[in-house]
Amino acid sequence: MNWRNLFWVECRKLRRSKVIWIAVAAVFLTAGILFVGGLEVYHGSEVHYGLKVMRDGMRYLENAGWYMDEVQPWTFFFVIPGMTALFGSYLSVREQEEDTMKSLRLIPLQEIDLMRVKMILTLLFSIGLSMLCFGITFLTEAVLHIEDLSASFVFMLWKEYVLGGIGIFFAVFPIIAFAAGRQKNCWSVFLFTEIYSVFGLFAGMADRVKDFYPITAVFNVSGYQIASMERRMISVVVLLLCGCLGIFWIRKKCDMIRGEKRNGTK
Amino acid sequence: MLRLIETEFYKLRRKKSVWMMVLAAFLMPALSVCYFGYLGQAEVEPAQFYKWSAFGYTTWIILPVILGIFATMIVYEEKRLQIVRQIWLVPVKEESYFFSKFCMILVLSVGFMMLTAVASVLCSVLPGFVPFRLEDMMYLFEKCMEIGILLAFAMLPILALAIVGSGYVMPACMTVVYALAGFFLMPVNMYVHPITSMGAILIRKKDIPGLLVTQESCVGKAVLCIFVWDIISFGLVKYQLSKRK
Numbered sequence: 001m002n003w004r005n006l007f008w009v010e011c012r013k014l015r016r017s018k019v020i021w022i023a024v025a026a027v028f029l030t031a032g033i034l035f036v037g038g039l040e041v042y043h044g045s046e047v048h049y050g051l052k053v054m055r056d057g058m059r060y061l062e063n064a065g066w067y068m069d070e071v072q073p074w075t076f077f078f079v080i081p082g083m084t085a086l087f088g089s090y091l092s093v094r095e096q097e098e099d100t101m102k103s104l105r106l107i108p109l110q111e112i113d114l115m116r117v118k119m120i121l122t123l124l125f126s127i128g129l130s131m132l133c134f135g136i137t138f139l140t141e142a143v144l145h146i147e148d149l150s151a152s153f154v155f156m157l158w159k160e161y162v163l164g165g166i167g168i169f170f171a172v173f174p175i176i177a178f179a180a181g182r183q184k185n186c187w188s189v190f191l192f193t194e195i196y197s198v199f200g201l202f203a204g205m206a207d208r209v210k211d212f213y214p215i216t217a218v219f220n221v222s223g224y225q226i227a228s229m230e231r232r233m234i235s236v237v238v239l240l241l242c243g244c245l246g247i248f249w250i251r252k253k254c255d256m257i258r259g260e261k262r263n264g265t266k
Numbered sequence: 267m268l269r270l271i272e273t274e275f276y277k278l279r280r281k282k283s284v285w286m287m288v289l290a291a292f293l294m295p296a297l298s299v300c301y302f303g304y305l306g307q308a309e310v311e312p313a314q315f316y317k318w319s320a321f322g323y324t325t326w327i328i329l330p331v332i333l334g335i336f337a338t339m340i341v342y343e344e345k346r347l348q349i350v351r352q353i354w355l356v357p358v359k360e361e362s363y364f365f366s367k368f369c370m371i372l373v374l375s376v377g378f379m380m381l382t383a384v385a386s387v388l389c390s391v392l393p394g395f396v397p398f399r400l401e402d403m404m405y406l407f408e409k410c411m412e413i414g415i416l417l418a419f420a421m422l423p424i425l426a427l428a429i430v431g432s433g434y435v436m437p438a439c440m441t442v443v444y445a446l447a448g449f450f451l452m453p454v455n456m457y458v459h460p461i462t463s464m465g466a467i468l469i470r471k472k473d474i475p476g477l478l479v480t481q482e483s484c485v486g487k488a489v490l491c492i493f494v495w496d497i498i499s500f501g502l503v504k505y506q507l508s509k510r511k
Contacts, residue, residue, distance in 0.1 A: 023439060086439075
């Protein structure tokens with residue numbers, strides 16, 4: 001089966017599952033909660049961070065860009081990693097759970113191709129969720145104060161969201177790959193990813209550790225965190241290493257299955 | 267009812283992921299040692315240390331997520347293996363089924379917080395951040411017990427969602443949103459969400475430092491909020507299960 005067919009088949013299978021709609025609902029709800037949180041009035045000195053400004057005595061939401069900026073860390077720490085890991089492990093484990101793997105092997109089908117397509121779908125899912133966050137926050141900001149939003153500011157935040165979505169996939173890819181190899185259930189993957197993300201809050205407090213910890217490295221790469229080129233490169237390397245680790249585990253899993261098949265035919 | 271709870275315990279023996287959940291109780295106390303060690307503070311105010319190790323992320327994010335996943339897991343696994351049909355054949359009443367699951371959540375919640383309290387004492391006293399004082403420990407254990415009990419009640423809507431729904435993705439995703447909502451609504455309104463209402467009960471004596479609140483703590487309103495959410499959850503479960511049976 002070629003790639004296009006595999007991709008089409010996976011998309012058709014997803015049509016029957018509610019996982020995407022539930023993730024979309026979770027993103028909307030999180031954005032809604034943060035909107036309510038933004039109704040609070042900010043008290044303190046004026047803060048300038050990049051193109052972002054916070055002024056004393058104004059509601060958080062009244063500061064142009066606050067909402068687009070604030071949704072990023074919360075969704076990238078707690079929502080998108082968990083959802084991406086859940087989605088990735090759901091895709092890779094469901095063939096075993098629903099016992100469709102035997103039928104797929106009869107086609108015949110290379111497991112490595114199947115896993116590759118599943119992981120590409122997971123990457124698209126992660127980017128899609130972060131783009132949804134961007135869409136919701138941008139539309140809200142546009143309704144609240146369109147005149148204060150400059151094109152450069154919106155483009156900068158768009159870039160942060162896109163790179164954040166890609167980075168989160170790389171950060172959680174080893175977990176998904178490991179779970180797929182060991183046939184771990186989705187609970188363990190989801191729970192472990194959430195704990196892994198909570199650890200990121202602490203890694204973010206230590207100056208050097210945040211460049212190396214995958215979840216916080218995403219913020220360096222996306223540009224949410226203002227960092228030097230050297231630190232950004234370290235974070236890029238860390239995320240690429242995560243990707244390599246994930247690929248290694250996926251290949252190991254597929255080799256194991258191939259070995260089992262070969263032994264079975266003997 | 268007691269037999270049902272006993273059966274639930276027997277079923278849990280085979281689940282290794284529960285042990286992984288329990289291990290998370292040591293996460294924040296260990297991280298608190300790293301944090302205060304990194305700051306280089308020789309002596310820390312006990313309430314400040316315990317706020318980090320037990321009343322912070324553990325209460326607002328880690329334990330709600332763990333309880334939500336646990337609730338989803340114990341309900342979904344029975345549905346997947348079609349054990350739930352056999353349970354209705356016994357027959358077991360809807361209320362008994364719901365309360366047996368709730369008891370499991372309560373036991374995990376209280377056990378988790380007690381473990382967090384023990385780990386907090388060890389992590390604060392052994393490295394010398396906090397002097398060994400009985401009243402500080404009593405304060406910690408009392409608060410942890412309160413959190414354990416209240417959070418089990420606050421997580422009932424997620425248990426109801428897991429029982430009413432057919433899959434596991436929905437309650438698992440809603441767990442994260444529900445926990446985040448508790449975290450964010452605290453400074454806005456404490457009496458609309460069960461987790462923030464739990465916060466209002468916890469700070470009634472104003473003895474937890476650093477919690478951002480904009481309203482006066484009113485225990486009555488907080489209890490009412492949790493009660494209303496729990497009654498709605500129970501009603502929903504009762505209605506759905508009786509319809510399905």
